[in-house]
Amino acid sequence: MVDDGDIRIGDAEREDALAALAEHHAAGRLDANEYEDRRGRANDAVVRRELTALFVDLPEPHPTLRPGRATSLTRPPSPGRPPHQGARGKVSRVLVSLAPFIALAAFLRTESWLVFLLIPAIVAIARAIDD
Template sequence: MSDPSRDIRVGDAERQQALQVLGEHMSAGRIDVEEYGERSARITTAKTRGELMSLFHDLPDPRPTFATPMALFPEPSRAPARRWEGAVIPVVGVAVVIAFFVLVKNPLIFLLIPAVAILWGQWNGRRR
């Protein structure tokens, strides 16, 4: 069974790192200038991690390293909720129901409720 991480596409940063590592191998005398030219040409056209790693199969460390897929998209940190924030939604809900029965004579006033909710959300989100 093949390693699924070998199919992950690489970008310019990964190719650049592979070229740097290949240069270290040339400096150490493990490959000559001609082989460096051949491998570096293949590095610049590599599309996946597997293609890059196949160019280092016969070389010892160092080898190119890749970030794990989860590290590319870290989960945003969650700020602890304040105690009063849990009570805001029920209070706003009750206020909307009361406003509905009180202001039913003029339905255009209900446009204020979503406007206030949107402004509250924007203001509350900006503070975090």
């Protein structure tokens, strides 16, 4: 009999895992290097066991792997949005991930701490793109 951890995963499961990792990164649970490492391993994952290994030290959201079912995040989907947002969702996740670096670059250029207000502005723009 095949162990549930040996069941192959698809693109939807990888995208769910990547979305959860992005949330942990945004919450400050993963630094940039660890986030990039786990993102790479999630993209390369072939079986469920490889995805679950990425979340053993993290609280929810994380992929819930049920026997005989596709993976899904344990958090409920946002109201009015499909579970997979496609290209627009990816663009907004990239914008949110890059916001601190954009603000830091602007700070180094202008030497004004006010540029750090760009971070919430970029997040608001990214959410507007999703809507």
